[in-house]
Amino acid sequence: MTRFTLTDAEAHYGATRVLGPLSLSVDEGEHVALIGKSGAGKSTLLSLMFDHWREQPVALMPQALGLVDTLSVFHNVYMGRLDRHRWWRNLATLARPWRRDIDEITALLEDVGIAEKRWTPCGELSGGQRQRVAAARVLYQQGDLLLADEPVSALDGPQASAVMAKLTGRYPRTVLAMHDLELALSFCTRIVGLKDGAIVLDAPSETLTAAALQDLY
Amino acid sequence: MPLRATTRVTLGLVLLALVCLLLGDFEISAHDPWRSLGQLFLGLIQPDFTSVDSLGEALLRTVAFAFVGVGVGALAGMALALCFHRWWVRTFCAFIRAIHELFWALIFLQSFGLHPVTGVLAIAIPYAGIFAKVYAEILDETDPLPGQVLPRGAGRLSALVYARVSQAWPHLVSYTAYRLECGLRSSAVLGFVGMPTIGYHLMAAFAQGHYPTVGALLLMFYLLIGTLRWWVRPKILPLYLAAAPFLLGTGLPIMWSNVTRFFTEDIVPAPLRRGEGLEALWEWFGQLFVQQALPGIWNTLLLTQIALVATGALALALFPLISRHFTRRAGGMAGHVVLVVMRSTPEYMLAFILLQLWGPSMLPAVVALALHNGGIIAHLVGRRSNEITLRQDAPQGMNRYAFEMVPRLYGPFLALLFYRWEIILRETAILGILGIATLGFFVDSAIQEMRFDRAMVLILITALINIGVDVLARRLRGYLRLRHGVDRQQC
Numbered sequence: 001m002t003r004f005t006l007t008d009a010e011a012h013y014g015a016t017r018v019l020g021p022l023s024l025s026v027d028e029g030e031h032v033a034l035i036g037k038s039g040a041g042k043s044t045l046l047s048l049m050f051d052h053w054r055e056q057p058v059a060l061m062p063q064a065l066g067l068v069d070t071l072s073v074f075h076n077v078y079m080g081r082l083d084r085h086r087w088w089r090n091l092a093t094l095a096r097p098w099r100r101d102i103d104e105i106t107a108l109l110e111d112v113g114i115a116e117k118r119w120t121p122c123g124e125l126s127g128g129q130r131q132r133v134a135a136a137r138v139l140y141q142q143g144d145l146l147l148a149d150e151p152v153s154a155l156d157g158p159q160a161s162a163v164m165a166k167l168t169g170r171y172p173r174t175v176l177a178m179h180d181l182e183l184a185l186s187f188c189t190r191i192v193g194l195k196d197g198a199i200v201l202d203a204p205s206e207t208l209t210a211a212a213l214q215d216l217y
Numbered sequence: 218m219p220l221r222a223t224t225r226v227t228l229g230l231v232l233l234a235l236v237c238l239l240l241g242d243f244e245i246s247a248h249d250p251w252r253s254l255g256q257l258f259l260g261l262i263q264p265d266f267t268s269v270d271s272l273g274e275a276l277l278r279t280v281a282f283a284f285v286g287v288g289v290g291a292l293a294g295m296a297l298a299l300c301f302h303r304w305w306v307r308t309f310c311a312f313i314r315a316i317h318e319l320f321w322a323l324i325f326l327q328s329f330g331l332h333p334v335t336g337v338l339a340i341a342i343p344y345a346g347i348f349a350k351v352y353a354e355i356l357d358e359t360d361p362l363p364g365q366v367l368p369r370g371a372g373r374l375s376a377l378v379y380a381r382v383s384q385a386w387p388h389l390v391s392y393t394a395y396r397l398e399c400g401l402r403s404s405a406v407l408g409f410v411g412m413p414t415i416g417y418h419l420m421a422a423f424a425q426g427h428y429p430t431v432g433a434l435l436l437m438f439y440l441l442i443g444t445l446r447w448w449v450r451p452k453i454l455p456l457y458l459a460a461a462p463f464l465l466g467t468g469l470p471i472m473w474s475n476v477t478r479f480f481t482e483d484i485v486p487a488p489l490r491r492g493e494g495l496e497a498l499w500e501w502f503g504q505l506f507v508q509q510a511l512p513g514i515w516n517t518l519l520l521t522q523i524a525l526v527a528t529g530a531l532a533l534a535l536f537p538l539i540s541r542h543f544t545r546r547a548g549g550m551a552g553h554v555v556l557v558v559m560r561s562t563p564e565y566m567l568a569f570i571l572l573q574l575w576g577p578s579m580l581p582a583v584v585a586l587a588l589h590n591g592g593i594i595a596h597l598v599g600r601r602s603n604e605i606t607l608r609q610d611a612p613q614g615m616n617r618y619a620f621e622m623v624p625r626l627y628g629p630f631l632a633l634l635f636y637r638w639e640i641i642l643r644e645t646a647i648l649g650i651l652g653i654a655t656l657g658f659f660v661d662s663a664i665q666e667m668r669f670d671r672a673m674v675l676i677l678i679t680a681l682i683n684i685g686v687d688v689l690a691r692r693l694r695g696y697l698r699l700r701h702g703v704d705r706q707q708c
Contacts, residue, residue: 054369055369057368057369058369059366059368060365060366061366062362062365062366064362065362066360066362066363066365066366067363068363068379068380068383068384069384070383070384070386070387071379071383075379075383079363079367079379079380080368081368082367082368082371082372082375082376082379083367083368083369083370083371083372084368085375086372087372087374087375090372090374090375090378090379091374091375091378094378094379094383137366141368143368
């Protein structure tokens with residue numbers, strides 16, 4: 001039984017329908033890449049999924065990242081697990097973090113290559129660094145499904161691959177909006193193509209090539 | 218040439234002020250006003266720091282009351298800000314901030330007496346109302362996205378602190394620091410009604426004609442405010458806050474029977490207390506309204522109108538003092554000092570001093586209001602003018618002022634003036650305590666006569682007028698499409 005299913009879902013902007021009706025389900029072990037032109041409805045589909053499935057442990061990494069610029073890298077990552085602790089422990093962490101949390105988060109930050117910045121406020125980071133912090137946050141958060149909108153768009157080749165490997169390795173299911181077709185094909189198991197708010201392609205990635213996907217654009 | 222909306226409104230306000238000028242009383246009744254003014258200046262030049270044995274204590278108490286009052290107000294304000302979306306919280310906050318600190322002090326003096334709690338509550342209550350409004354605005358301006366990506370099930374408090382307060386933190390801190398400066402002024406002024414702060418010592422020194430002492434007190438006060446950013450540091454702030462409650466002095470013990478009597482009997486309108494029914498109450502209220510409230514309202518509005526226009530004129534005349542388009546570095550520094558002194562002196566303190574020098578009339582009040590508020594607006598407009606870049610061959614002097622600067626700055630200037638309208642009105646009402654027949658005068662007289670029920674009704678009327686003028690100013694700003702970011706300069 002899969003808990004992550006959309007049936008005839010629609011999204012509206014004012015009176016206009018911008019997405020759907022579409023049906024889709026994500027099974028365990030599936031890593032779905034959403035591809036399509038900008039404006040095809042990738043971000044809309046992600047936020048629709050987040051709304052529909054928010055009763056379940058779903059993590060979201062939006063394109064704007066949702067970092068708090070005034071807080072340190074450590075605290076932004078820590079926010080991924082605010083629900084696991086009592087309020088007083090969270091407040092105390094603002095003043096003085098627990099050793100255990102520091103160790104765990106530092107290890108995660110090392111994975112994405114930004115551990116030396118852990119006490120820097122996020123507002124002082126570059127675009128690529130910020131994206132890695134947001135990735136570390138969802139890696140720390142964990143859950144049954146990750147929804148991420150262009151999670152590696154600001155990272156260069158090897159870094160992008162490393163972060164993609166972490167994201168798909170740490171979650172049993174992922175839905176990632178991607179514009180880099182090579183990355184999508186090598187890390188995701190399933191490709192969903194969107195055009196004008198409708199699904200026009202849904203196939204396992206091993207049956208597809210980057211050249212074939214160009215038709216969507 | 219058709220008149221623009223801003224010009225029409227300006228001309229209307231000026232005309233109204235001129236009519237008010239004819240109706241008001243502006244005589245200098247002191248027989249030698251310039252001699253006392255000279256003595257005061259002499260006192261400022263040759264201050265006597267030894268004569269006040271309690272000078273240090275006056276400063277300490279002023280600071281302590283400010284810290285405790287603003288601290289309690291900020292905490293309560295934060296709590297209120299979190300439920301500011303409820304209409305009754307917004308109304309409640311508008312109401313408590315419409316009543317001036319000194320009115321709150323007068324109310325609590327009758328119940329708690331000269332106990333420190335009177336001074337603390339007098340600052341904390343109106344400040345809580347202002348903090349609630351501004352904190353809520355600041356929190357609203359934060360990016361909602363960090364809150365949306367939080368894991369579901371994160372506690373409300375954790376989510377609030379991590380996703381919102383943390384983002385707003387720099388703004389919250391800078392606004393609270395600004396209010397602390399206001400709190401020092403409020404605290405100093407509370408001395409005029411008996412709290413052991415600078416105002417009290419100033420009043421005593423004036424009564425004895427000790428101008429060198431007056432000079433010393435004023436200079437210490439300017440020094441205190443002028444050096445605020447050096448001695449108030451985020452790192453040592455907790456220390457100040459922890460120590461301040463113990464430095465308020467002991468005052469007189471609270472008589473709890475007085476407190477109960479005040480709130481259950483004294484402030485109940487007399488006809489109700491005597492059980493004379495609603496008809497008698499209506500008659501009582503009608504009489505109070507016609508004989509005291511109406512003349513009070515009339516004088517308050519009259520004085521406010523004149524002070525508003527005088528404030529505007531002064532601000533327009535003085536902003537070049539700190540504008541880089543008119544002054545060089547040294548001149549600009551001197552200009553800054555002038556404006557800092559003008560805006561650091563509370564209106565009430567200025568009015569008190571001028572009243573001692575010139576005798577009772579509306580003149581000291583208008584001059585005090587114009588100097589203080591004009592100083593603030595000139596400072597803000599001047600700062601704004603420094604953001605303007607002129608072309609290299611721009612005209613100089615008067616032509617630059619009239620053609621390049623004022624047309625560009627007039628919109629922001631009017632917006633600032635309208636923001637201060639409500640504040641000027643609040644202060645005008647309160648200056649009545651000094652003997653000018655505005656609403657504060659009638660409140661004070663009622664209290665002197667131990668008629669607290671009347672005093673309460675008059676205070677309520679004052680609060681309602683404040684709220685009314687605030688609404689009017691907001692409408693005018695909307696009508697003139699004036700927008701200006703700094704509506705948070707509120708004292």
